[in-house]
Amino acid sequence: MNTASTNQNNIADFAGFGIETEEDKPFPVQCLPQVLQTYLREICRIDGVCEALPGACMLGTLSMALGSGAEIDIGEYRVRGNLFILGSARSGTGKSVVFKRVVQAFLDYEKAYVTNWREKTLPGVKAEIRMLKQRQETLDKQAAKLPQTSGTDLQEATQIERRLGELDRCIQEPCMTFSESTREKIADLVSRSPTETLASVSAEARGCIGTLMGRYNSKTDEDMFVALWSGDYCKISRIHRPDTVLQRPCLSLLWLVQPDLLDRLLSSDDMLESGFLARTLFFEASPPSYVIATKAPGIVATQNAWQALVWHIAFTFYHQSHPVIFPCQQGVMDLMTRFRLCLMQRTQFEGDLADVYSFAARWVEQTWRIMLVLHVTKLPDSALYPVSMETANEAIQLMDWFATQQLLLLTAKRERKTDERFEALLQVLSYKPGQCCSLRDLSRRHGFQETEVRTIVLNHQCALVIRELKAQGPGRPSPGVAIAQV
Known part of the structure; x- marks a missing residue:
């Protein structure tokens, strides 16, 4: 095919x-x-x-x-x-x-993979940790005998500490x-x-x-x-x-x-x-x-x-x-x-x-x-x-x-959500003068975004209509939604 x-x-x-x-x-x-x-x-x-x-x-x-x-x-x-x-x-x-x-x-x-790690990787990690700790103890003893630690010893001790931190993560089973x-x-x-x-x-x-x-x-x-x-x-x-x-x-x-x-x-x-x-x-x-x-x-x-x-x-x-x-x-x-x-x-x-x-x-x-x-x-x-x-x-x-x-x-x-939001929108509009409300007001005051409102209206065209609403004072008409008059 x-x-x-x-x-x-x-x-x-x-x-x-x-x-x-x-x-x-x-x-x-x-x-x-x-x-x-x-x-x-x-x-x-x-x-x-x-x-x-x-x-x-x-x-x-x-x-x-x-x-x-x-x-x-x-x-x-x-x-x-x-x-x-x-x-x-x-x-x-x-x-x-x-x-x-x-x-x-x-x-x-x-x-x-875990079996191979236990048999081949883990023993090497443990051995390296043991050797680094032994070297760490040696450096500690040397530092205790000297009035001031050398820069070389301090650098080596820092590298050992960093490496032990890495190996501590490596020793955990994958x-x-x-x-x-x-x-x-x-x-x-x-x-x-x-x-x-x-x-x-x-x-x-x-x-x-x-x-x-x-x-x-x-x-x-x-x-x-x-x-x-x-x-x-x-x-x-x-x-x-x-x-x-x-x-x-x-x-x-x-x-x-x-x-x-x-x-x-x-x-x-x-x-x-x-x-x-x-x-x-x-x-x-x-x-x-x-x-x-x-x-x-x-x-x-x-x-x-x-x-x-x-x-x-x-x-x-x-x-x-x-x-x-x-x-x-x-x-x-x-x-x-x-x-x-x-x-x-x-x-x-x-x-x-x-x-x-x-x-x-x-x-x-x-x-x-x-x-x-x-x-x-x-x-x-x-x-x-x-x-x-x-x-x-x-x-x-x-x-x-x-x-x-x-x-x-x-x-x-x-379907359930659409029905619930439709009923909620109807309830809001029923209390509005003229049973209508601008899309802007629905968004700012009632949590209905324009996209959602238009979708609800599209699915319930017998009950709701989109139309231009006159401004209460001076200003241009704005789009809104209204309950359809039967």
């Missing part, structure tokens, strides 16, 4: 991007690299799960393996490949099975993944990584959601996750411990939950407005439609190929102290520019995405991130091949599926 032509035929100018159809939009398996497609279909055939569950988990796992080790140069800035993926599925639909088959590959890599944790512990774990890279993974993230929503604090913890997704400078100050400073942290996230947990997140105004959910590719897995196979002769080979790919990406990129920068073909830049401009138009006050602006505003960057994850899986070696049009179109189709999922899951919230 030619993914580029399919994409152009389906969404052409992107006006239909994220739009639900009469039939459920299937997860675009054809946009994944061949190794992923083969293994995904084997998992679905054997375990009877829907394609979205292993497909999304594969993207999340590859994002973890990539870490902060690669970036796409898009001219104005660079984009990393860390993704936040939150999947919802009912109990008994295969979350744990899929998690084990897909994510375990990266967890095994972490286990092998950590690449965690599940449930407080913001302070997350910051500590990230600071222990030489590349400030970490991944949060959980096959049943009920505890993670509880912590995120403030189980251990008086406020929610999503600000930490937002900073780690964006790579922002972050400083955590505590009373009895030194400050934890993160220069350019990187967090990938893959959580699987039951539907009630996702509903709880989407019902929280704080979570919707915080930016966490806008940065998250969340979806709901549909019931499986596969007949479970009694035998699985091909699963071992495809599973081994999947694990080899994950390990290769982690070994090549995860531990990079400086990220590998990939260029793009000019056609990719042009395509993404058209994509961005179309979304900008659709998020204007009369656009179909105006009420979900905070989500739609992230779709272009999310597409870049998916694009980078796909790109590194196709590299035959470490050469800096530019990102191709084919990969860009595949990333757009994958993002189209996630965007549609977002809008479907937000539908109830969007």
Whole structure:
């Protein structure tokens, strides 16, 4: 299948991007690299799960393996490949099975890396610490016998102290993944990584959601996750411990939950407005439609190929102290520019995405991130091949599926919020002289921004109208809104 032509035929100018159809939009398996497609279909055939569950988990796992080790140069800035993926599925639909088959590959890599660190790196670090402390004691004894410490000895003592501080961080066991944790512990774990890279993974993230929503604090913890997704400078100050400073942290996230947990997140105004959910590719897995196979002769080979790919990406990129920068073909830049401009138009006050602006505003960057994850899986070696049009179109189709999922899951919230704001606006207008009010006054006195008012009027044209209102004194008429006279 030619993914580029399919994409152009389906969404052409992107006006239909994220739009639900009469039939459920299937997860675009054809946009994944061949190794992923083969293994995904084997998992679905054997375990009877829907394609979205292993497909999304594969993207999340590859994002973890990539870490902060690669970036796409898009001219104005660079984009990393860390993704936040939150999947919802009912109990008994295969979350744990899929998690084990897909994510375990990266967890095994972490286990092998830690084992190698214990056997080969840790003994050397301990030996160096012991030798430096012995030398430190010698210098202390020499200084006690002399009336004045020499400049050379002072310089050496300073270097030893500095090196011991570095080794004190190196002696802590490396950590690449965690599940449930407080913001302070997350910051500590990230600071222990030489590349400030970490991944949060959980096959049943009920505890993670509880912590995120403030189980251990008086406020929610999503600000930490937002900073780690964006790579922002972050400083955590505590009373009895030194400050934890993160220069350019990187967090990938893959959580699987039951539907009630996702509903709880989407019902929280704080979570919707915080930016966490806008940065998250969340979806709901549909019931499986596969007949479970009694035998699985091909699963071992495809599973081994999947694990080899994950390990290769982690070994090549995860531990990079400086990220590998990939260029793009000019056609990719042009395509993404058209994509961005179309979304900008659709998020204007009369656009179909105006009420979900905070989500739609992230779709272009999310597409870049998916694009980078796909790109590194196709590299035959470490050469800096530019990102191709084919990969860009595949990333757009994958993002189209996630965007549609977002809008479907937000539908109830969007409708409820629109109805509530409509009723609130009607109440304000009912107390105004002439049952009308200027847009400026609604903004200054009642918290209704012009964009929101125009959207409400657009959706309730039988009840409200926009018209020019005469000024009470001298002055020009100003636009306002009024209750329609029946």
